[in-house]
Amino acid sequence: xxxxxxxxxxxxxxxxxxxxxxxxxxxxxxxxxxxxxxxxxxxxxxxxxxxxxxxxxxxxxxxxxxxxxxxxxxxxxxxxxxxxxxxxxxxxxxxxxxxxxxxxxxxxxxxxxxxxxxxxxxxxxxxxxxxxxxxxxxxxxxxxxxxxxxxxxxxxxxxxxxxxxxxxxxxxxxxxxxxxxxxxxxxxxxxxxxxxxxxxxxxxxxxxxxxxxxxxxxxxxxxxxxxxxxxxxxxxxxxxxxxxxxxxxxxxxxxxxxxxxxxxxxxxxxxxxxxxxxxxxxxxxxxxxxxxxxxxxxxxxxxxxxxxxxxxxxxxxxxxxxxxxxxxxxxxxxxxxxxxxxxxxxxxxxxxxxxx
Amino acid sequence: xxxxxxxxxxxxxxxxxxxxxxxxxxxxxxxxxxxxxxxxxxxxxxxxxxxxxxxxxxxxxxxxxxxxxxxxxxxxxxxxxxxxxxxxxxxxxxxxxxxxxxxxxxxxxxxxxxxxxxxxxxxxxxxxxxxxxxxxxxxxxxxxxxxxxxxxxxxxxxxxxxxxxxxxxxxxxxxxxxxxxxxxxxxxxxxxxxxxxxxxxxxxxxxxxxxxxxxxxxxxxxxxxxxxxxxxxxxxxxxxxxxxxxxxxxxxxxxxxxxxxxxxxxxxxxxxxxxxxxxxxxxxxxxxxxxxxxxxxxxxxxxxxxxxxxxxxxxxxxxxxxxxxxxxxxxxxxxxxxxxxxxxxxxxxxxxxxxx
Ligand SMILES: CC(C)[C@H](C(=O)O)[C@@H](O)C(=O)O
Ligand SMILES: CC(C)[C@H](C(=O)O)[C@@H](O)C(=O)O
Numbered sequence: 001x002x003x004x005x006x007x008x009x010x011x012x013x014x015x016x017x018x019x020x021x022x023x024x025x026x027x028x029x030x031x032x033x034x035x036x037x038x039x040x041x042x043x044x045x046x047x048x049x050x051x052x053x054x055x056x057x058x059x060x061x062x063x064x065x066x067x068x069x070x071x072x073x074x075x076x077x078x079x080x081x082x083x084x085x086x087x088x089x090x091x092x093x094x095x096x097x098x099x100x101x102x103x104x105x106x107x108x109x110x111x112x113x114x115x116x117x118x119x120x121x122x123x124x125x126x127x128x129x130x131x132x133x134x135x136x137x138x139x140x141x142x143x144x145x146x147x148x149x150x151x152x153x154x155x156x157x158x159x160x161x162x163x164x165x166x167x168x169x170x171x172x173x174x175x176x177x178x179x180x181x182x183x184x185x186x187x188x189x190x191x192x193x194x195x196x197x198x199x200x201x202x203x204x205x206x207x208x209x210x211x212x213x214x215x216x217x218x219x220x221x222x223x224x225x226x227x228x229x230x231x232x233x234x235x236x237x238x239x240x241x242x243x244x245x246x247x248x249x250x251x252x253x254x255x256x257x258x259x260x261x262x263x264x265x266x267x268x269x270x271x272x273x274x275x276x277x278x279x280x281x282x283x284x285x286x287x288x289x290x291x292x293x294x295x296x297x298x299x300x301x302x303x304x305x306x307x308x309x310x311x312x313x314x315x316x317x318x319x320x321x322x323x324x325x326x327x328x329x330x331x332x333x334x335x336x337x338x339x340x341x342x343x344x345x346x347x348x349x350x351x352x353x354x355x356x
Numbered sequence: 357x358x359x360x361x362x363x364x365x366x367x368x369x370x371x372x373x374x375x376x377x378x379x380x381x382x383x384x385x386x387x388x389x390x391x392x393x394x395x396x397x398x399x400x401x402x403x404x405x406x407x408x409x410x411x412x413x414x415x416x417x418x419x420x421x422x423x424x425x426x427x428x429x430x431x432x433x434x435x436x437x438x439x440x441x442x443x444x445x446x447x448x449x450x451x452x453x454x455x456x457x458x459x460x461x462x463x464x465x466x467x468x469x470x471x472x473x474x475x476x477x478x479x480x481x482x483x484x485x486x487x488x489x490x491x492x493x494x495x496x497x498x499x500x501x502x503x504x505x506x507x508x509x510x511x512x513x514x515x516x517x518x519x520x521x522x523x524x525x526x527x528x529x530x531x532x533x534x535x536x537x538x539x540x541x542x543x544x545x546x547x548x549x550x551x552x553x554x555x556x557x558x559x560x561x562x563x564x565x566x567x568x569x570x571x572x573x574x575x576x577x578x579x580x581x582x583x584x585x586x587x588x589x590x591x592x593x594x595x596x597x598x599x600x601x602x603x604x605x606x607x608x609x610x611x612x613x614x615x616x617x618x619x620x621x622x623x624x625x626x627x628x629x630x631x632x633x634x635x636x637x638x639x640x641x642x643x644x645x646x647x648x649x650x651x652x653x654x655x656x657x658x659x660x661x662x663x664x665x666x667x668x669x670x671x672x673x674x675x676x677x678x679x680x681x682x683x684x685x686x687x688x689x690x691x692x693x694x695x696x697x698x699x700x701x702x703x704x705x706x707x708x709x710x711x712x
Contacts, residue, residue, distance in 0.1 A: 090549045120481040120586055141497070141517060146552040156520035157556035161497065165510035191600070193446045196502040200513035223603045226582070227611040230476055244547070247579045248604060255583040 003036045004309055007067035009060070012046040012089065013282025014292035014345075015073025021294035021349030022071060022301050028353045029305070029314045040067065044096070045075025045089040045282075055092025061099055069308040070100075070275040073297060074282035097137050102267035102275055103167070104174050105135040105246065106307075109253040112262050114326045115335060119258025121233070126257070128234040132182065133253055134175040135246025137267055139167045140197070142243045163197045163242065168204040174268070175240035176212040185237035187218045189225045189245055201242060222249070229253055254279050261293055261334050264300040272308045276300040290344040293332040295322055298352055321355035359392045360665055363423035365416070368402040368445065369638025370648035370701075371429025377650035377705030378427060378657050384709045385661075385670045396423065400452070401431025401445040401638075411448025417455055425664040426456075426631040429653060430638035453493050458623040458631055459523070460530050461491040461602065462663075465609040468618050470682045471691060475614025477589070482613070484590040488538070489609055490531040491602025493623055495523045496553070498599045519553045519598065524560040530624070531596035532568040541593035543574045545581045545601055557598060578605070585609055610635050617690050620655040628664045632656040646700040649688040651678055654708055677711035 008023065010016040026037050042060040049055050055075075064070050076089040085091055096102070110130045111119070119126050144160030172188070179186040188205045190198035202219055209217050220228065222245045229236070229252055241249060254260045263279040278296030286292060302318040305311035330351055333342035343351070364379065366372040382393050398416040405411050411431075420426050432445040441447055452458070466486045467475070475482055500516030528544070535542040544561045546554035558575055565573050576584065578601045585592070585608055597605060610616045619635040634652030642648060658674040661667035686707055689698035699707075 088549070094550070120477050122476055122478055125476040141515075142550055144514075148552065148556070151520050153523070154521035155556070156518055157552040158500075159497075159517040159551045159553050161515040161517065162512055164507050164512035167509070191603075193444070194450070194498055195515045196504065196513040197515050200504070200511070223607040226604045226608040227616075230586075230608065230611045245604075247547075248582045248601075251579040252582040252586065252608065255586045260583075 001035050003038050004069070005067040006037055006039045006304075007064045007070045008039045008041050009044040009070060009072045010041065011044055011073040011075040011282060012077050013074055013284040013287040015075065015282055017287070017290065017292045017345050018278065018294040018297040019071065019073040021345060021352075022297040024349050024353050025298050025301050025318060025356065028356050029317070032317070032356065033311065033314045035309075035311060035314065044072070045092055046077050046080045048092065049080055049083070049087050049089065053087075055087065055089050056095045056099075061096070064096065064100055064275075069273065069304050071297075071300065071304065072275055072277035074278065074280065076282050077284040079284075094142060096275070097267060098143065100273070100275065101138065101269040103136060103138045104171050104268045105137040105250070106178070106266045106268065107133045107135065107250040107254060107279060108263065108265075109133065109250075109257045110259065110263070111257045112259045112326070114331075115259045115262065117258070118335070119256060121230070121256050121258070126233060129257060131233065131236040131253060132178060132238050133246060133250040134171065134178060134238060134240040135250055136167065136171045136242045138243075139163050140243035161195070161197050161244075163200055165200065165204060168201050169208065172205055172208055172240055175238055176208060176215055179215045179238040180212060183237040184215050185218070186215050187220050187225065187236055187239045189220050189222050189239055189241035189249065191222050191245075192219070193221065197242065225249060226252060229256060262295050262299070264296055264303045266300075266303050266307055268307065272310075274304065274308050276304040290346065291333050292345045293334045294345050294349050295352075298322060298349070317356050318352075321352045324355045325351045357391050359394050360425070361423040362393055362395045362660075363420045363426040364395045364397050365400045365426060365428045366397065367400055367429040367431040367638060368433050369430055369640040369643040371401075371431065371638055373643070373646065373648045373701045374634065374650040374653040375427065375429040377701060377708075378653040380705050380709050381654050381657050381674060381712065384712050385673070388673070388712065389667065389670045391665075391667060391670065400428070401448055402433050402436045404448065405436055405439070405443050405445065409443075411443070411445050412451045412455075417452070420452065420456055420631075425629065425660050427656065427660065428631055428633035430634065430636065432638050433640040435640075450498060452631070453623060454499065456629070456631065457494065457625040459492060459494045460527050460624045461493040461606070462534070462622040462624065463489045463491065463606040463610060463635060464619065464621075465489065465606075465613045466615065466619070467613045468615045468682070470687075471615045471618065473614070474691070475612060477586070477612050477614070482589060485613060487589065487592040487609060488534060488594050489602060489606040490527065490534060490594060490596040491606055492523065492527045492598045495519050496599035517551070517553050517600075519556055521556065521560060524557050525564065528561050528564055528596055531594055532564060532571055535571045535594040536568060539593040540571050541574070542571050543576050543581070543592055543595045545576050545578050545595055545597035545605065547578050547601075548575070549577065553598065581605060582608060585612060617649055618651050618655070620652055620659045622656075622659050622663055624663065628666075630660065630664050632660040646702065647689050648701045649690045650701050650705050651708075654678060654705070673712050674708075677708045680711045681707045
């Protein structure tokens, strides 16, 4: 089989622990399915600030660029929170998205059976919830001009939100395509009653819609969407939206499933290139103790296999193995009802590897 | 007693029906408490577009300006949704906020006992939820420069988000003061890891905090707040945030209480001047059928009494009357378990008037 290059970024906090388990999964799928992976580790985030004085070292970017996909653990932590902007992990995150052209962030929000009681929503409301937020990731107010200036009423700050037709088209097309392979419902979220960028967004959605006649399109205002996610989460299939709205709504959507600690995400660039990472953060409070749950990172590998390499067999095998281990009752402490029976990060990883 | 002038805007959809009941309440409090109100009706929103060709006629603005407070029903409806911008109800809404200097939107989100099962959240999670969102209302991306232009990659749209120190200070001070009279917890929501306006916002909050030593301040990122509202709603007391984040979070917060149809809101300007309105919309689908629930509008009158006139006795009497009528089991159809026993808009208004 062709050699696939994977850049591996362990990152901060529990990142190294969960990534180590994901690498075991990479290895066992090589053995079983005959795929060949070449992994290269790279420094990124807080640890890169500490060791290199920048959250996104040049060679990290090169390793990522020369790879076919990137696997990321998690970055950040209180240690770097009060640093100046250039020395903060999130600056690296924004930088890597832009530099690698990762314009589309896919965040599936599904309810894991074993966790359905973990949600704060009533089970009957949650029933059947399985949605995907497609968030634009390299435009909007995140990347527009920012400045400080003196105004008539004291100092003022400015952020600029910009979108062009090309940027909106590529993400909206991707969302239509994803919806076409799912339940064929697309909710496009904007604030077209206030924002010019939202009106452009809506125009593009309406222009492209006839090319996807089998997908039903709904325009929904962002404030209303924040409500409807609570009221009727299971009615959503694919939600597409701009960068800032997507940041807020994808977190709300993930949280309402109660399964946030188990969710994988993909940030896709042109073609099949992508960066895959768990939705959860670096959890510095439990780092280094073998308490972290590696499942979201392992499922990120499955997502990578499916989306970047087209290795559907291996992706399905990983997902089935995770389900099997959970069905057998094994839990890390974050998802264990009886914490005294919780297993460790490596035990969970080993069980999944064995099940594959 | 001094004559208080109230501008009354019935608006669209169910607006006229619910406002009529609120006016009955005004009248009965005059009789009982000896207060004197002078009401003047004004056209606004869709009906003003139809009758005057603009959502915010000049004389409406003058009536509002010469009043001590404004009572608003609801505006908008599908009829005007596809109009050009100048002929849309929400343009009137943004216009009236700016023209009257209503810089602060207060949206209390509480759980009504009789509605606690109406929420999609589990009752044990909701228990004790009583929060107030203080939303900045005349700045930010809502009112910054907007434009279209040709760029390198096709047409592009731009929105500008601007805040100056004065704008942030006045809303943050108000939030500190409100928190000081409540449970003394203030959550300031921003996206300081990305936005310059958010960094200015956070600086101002930190600068003012020492002046309010009894209020505990928490900075929370908007994406995290959207999650925490779901996870631990009852832990919030006052949430202060900028215009767009406030739009999204106040709707999310209202919806999670399950009581959205019963909530009142205030939009305050300098001093005690304010516009009071129910949180719910114009509900065109049930307009004119006597089905609307007037309670949120009646509670908006109570809020006006408390915040603009300092008529605490009358405010408390209205709130007690509403509680009494609900305790006695009376329900409009929106909140009735057994719809066949539901009472009409006017019946509900009359019962509350009688209870006062
Ligand atoms: C850390 C931050 C800059 C980032 C974002 O806002 O995009 C994070 O919240 C995310 O969603 O990946
Ligand atoms: C109608 C719209 C412009 C308005 C807003 O976004 O402010 C509404 O959503 C609100 O919250 O009052």
